[in-house]
Amino acid sequence: MRIRKHHLFWPLAMLAALLLFNLIYSPDFFSLQVRGGHLYGSLIDILNFGSPLMLVAIGMTLVIATGGIDLSVGSVVAIAGAMACLTISKGSDQGSLGLVLSAVGLSLVLSLALGLWNGLLVSGVGMQPIIATLILMVAGRGIAQLITSGQIITVTSDSYGYIGSGSLAGLPFSIFLVAAVFAAAGLLTRRTALGLFIEAVGRNPAASRLAGIRSRYVLLAVYLFCGLCAGIAGLILSSNVSSADGNNAGLWYELDAILAVVIGGTSLTGGRFYLTGTVIGALIIQTLTTTIYMIGVPPEITLVVKAFVVLVVCLVQSEAFRQALVRRWKTRHYPAEREAAKHAS
Template sequence: MKTIYKHHLFWPLCVLAALMLFNFIYSPDFFSITLQNGHLYGSLIDILNFGAPLILVAIGMTLVVATRGIDLSVGSIVAISGAISCLSISKASDQNMLSLILLSVLMSVGLSLILGIWNGVLVSAVGIQPIIATLILMVAGRGIAQLITGGQIITVTSEKYSYIGSGSLATLPFSIFVVATVLLIAALLTRKTALGMFIESVGCNPVASLMSGIRAHSVIISVYMFCGLCAGIAGLLLSSNVSSADGNNAGLWYELDAILAVVIGGTSLNGGRFYLLGTVVGALIIQTLTTTIYMIGVPPEITLVVKAFVVLMVCLVQSPAFRSAIALRWKTRHYPGEKEISRHVS
């Protein structure tokens, strides 16, 4: 039992279960799932579907954070990716051509990889602090997305493109399979090869890892490239789900939600050991919290305040120092003489 209590997934799963229980008490049909026209519908399905882009971004952010870095540009990359794909599709006379959809997806993914490499080069080769290096693209990238869209919302009518974000496969949203594929690839690369050990080594001590023969610069560029790829795919999911691209609002604040998901999942911002499954649970907590806030009718003007307060409580519950302080305070209050007795005995 003590081992389970100390597991990095224990508290995140407890928080997720508490949110689910609250939703069930507030709305008894929260767990109901129906099958209509070969598609599953329900609140749980919506959480997985709408949370898929955030999970993707958070997976990429996990590896960046493990190297003691940060990527503030993921929201802008999400917007650029969606803008490029929708723009290229909207220019065609026949928007349902499969070759056009594939070309648009490849363009978005390719540009996202380039932007990720750009961040990695600034951090590893140029030596700029990660928060500053990625802040550059965070600001410039949002402007680039608006230039691509011309400051307008680009809409598309392609059914094949909308399938990426709103289609179903085996009665489940297709986005779930996209996330599962990316998560599986990331897990295999980091847990079944030496790459995961290299990432943790660079995060713990980049100088020592370099002295031991690990190409720290290549590792850092690789994780930022992967993070850009995840953000680019997330942009495709978001834009295809609504069949439009909004350079101003698409992916807005995704970088902050992704960082919160990583921290809630147990990965330290100081770098080192990382937990992909913990990040997925953290992203699900954030998405479930968002769904809960909308369901209970919290006014929009205080939604972010409520969200921030709950996330703060989650982080405090996860903190060993905070839990120890609470336990010590409770113990001192209920057994005031125990501390004095221990002092005399010692």
């Protein structure tokens, strides 16, 4: 009973149920193969293709923990990928490691600048987070298309492609990027006072200011970090396909990231947050996407099926919803409790 009350119980149960369904539908779903020193399999694909979403969701978790939200992460993903590919395409030797490193550095600096912009609007100007980030969500998509001139920029760089499709110790390199960002976020928020500051700002901004917490700097930090995470995700996405599409790259990533955060147990009202739960939530969404494609759901209803399953997952996680079901079941099967419920009403 105590295990069921743990905040990770229901996300892990939902992930296990999805994986079990896939195993029943496709008995070789868990099989792994080694080819050329690299691991291949459906589970590896889920980790690899889910890496950008996990990164964006980690950054979104800290923003939501402060009581805010960042709707611009999808646009930042597109901008980062577009800037990196544009820089590489302009070089005389696209395979040059120095050129790739400069392109990556420029994209990450630009992502930090975009995160700083959001942070300044929220903490400095006092604009509502949903409005402040909605501005960049709309304008950022246009900026990405301006960078690419409305075209798909393709690059031929093995060094850049390694970010999204390379392997390290037999595993996709993108997994190690997620692990590094997750570890850094965990250390900063759980081993320092930053995590307490974020939760304090999210629960009661006025009280946190009276307690001496500089909430403006906390807000700036989380939006900067969120922009950085989105930038890294953009590099992974664009390098994986060796191209940048300013119109479609990172499209609706902000909604999937918010869903991952909520599934992971973090409240949209701010306060307590769970980074591990967010990663599990992102894995649930990616596993669900893989499942939908595997069972052959028609493309025109894919989003409907995905939305329905996510709704069921969120309802199952809801303590109030589960208690309401239990009360209804008891009043239907136990007459004494049914009469008591009538008198109470």
